[in-house]
Amino acid sequence: MPGVRFSGINRNSEGRGILFYAPSLYDELTMLTSDFSFDLPQELIAQFPSEKRGASRLMLLDRKMQSRKHCLMEDLPYLLEKGSLLVFNNSRVRKARLLGTSSSTGAQVEFLLLKRKGEVWSAIVSRAKRRRIGSRYVFPGRVEAEIIGPGLVRFSPPIDDAWLDAHGHIPLPPYIRRKDALIDSERYQTVFADSVGSAAAPTAGLHFTQAILSALNENGVETAFITLHVGLGTFLPVRTSNVEDHIMHEETFIIDELTADRVQKARAEKRSIIAVGTTSVRALESSFSEGRLKIGEQSTSIFIYPGYRFKAVDGLFTNFHTPQSSLLLLVSAFAGKDFILNSYGEAVRERYRFFSYGDAMLIR
16 A cells, blocks of 8 residues: 555454555655664663552653653642543553472473463473473472463463462563562552553553542542553563564453443544543453444554554553663554654653653643
8 A cells, every 4th residue: 555554453353464554754764673772771660669569750741742740659649631531551560470389300390370271370480491291390289280282271270370370480570680579569569550451550540549540539630541451572682673574472361331431422522532541442442333332351462653643542640661671662653763762761761760760741
């Protein structure tokens, strides 16, 4: 299609691909993944949460004015217009990291559980090439596991989230270079976390306290919730040289009738819809069609990068993301690559904290 480039791909629950395309400033260029890099000193990668939840810094970006302002998280209720609708992801992180002992060698082996189907789990196992089908492992509580296929583990007796709460570990992202600690059980969950199923936190929501949520309500800001269980694909860099060649991971999400109604009402009344986190963006944009969100359980592999035309989202509250990641591409699509990378450069100069336990950004 001459003069038009594809700007997003979504594979629906039936597996069919839906292509989003729009003419843009990038039409005559090939977007390279390397164009979405930035220099980040290691010491700015937050290894622990802030001393107090809700005490992070907040960079305010105005897309129209191309301006930035340095604020605090506690300022957020006063930065949003009355009637704005914040959409959160209420998924709860599962204690999905397990340490088992090989029945044959006695070596310690790490498992990261992803999805459960009865007594069988899909999982990432350390040094996977060495783990043959039939290999057995022992876990606390007289639980055993057997590898029954590539990335498939069967537990006996079957384990559940109560067992994982007692014996599992919080699966911190790889750029947090330490073992999980007691503080992570609380701080790597949002205060509104409800439905268990994520292998990683929807980290934009980590900044919110009950006091901030109350202040938002008192200032006329509405809230709504979707549930998208975050997979490990969220941490993967874009490994293709050309952005368009990247294939996005798939995640499931649920939108209930209350949230769909609130979004539709806000759009009808021309009130701002602000997604809290990139997972909320992906759910809203994937589900929105003909002025309304689809209700129920759905799946998405939508890949949003510059050139994409947003349908449901007017504002974005998010963290600072890793270089060459699909998350950085999504934010660049929303606010413009140059504006975002210049803002990241300023964040580095101002010593903002980056990634999951870092500071936040509000783009409007």
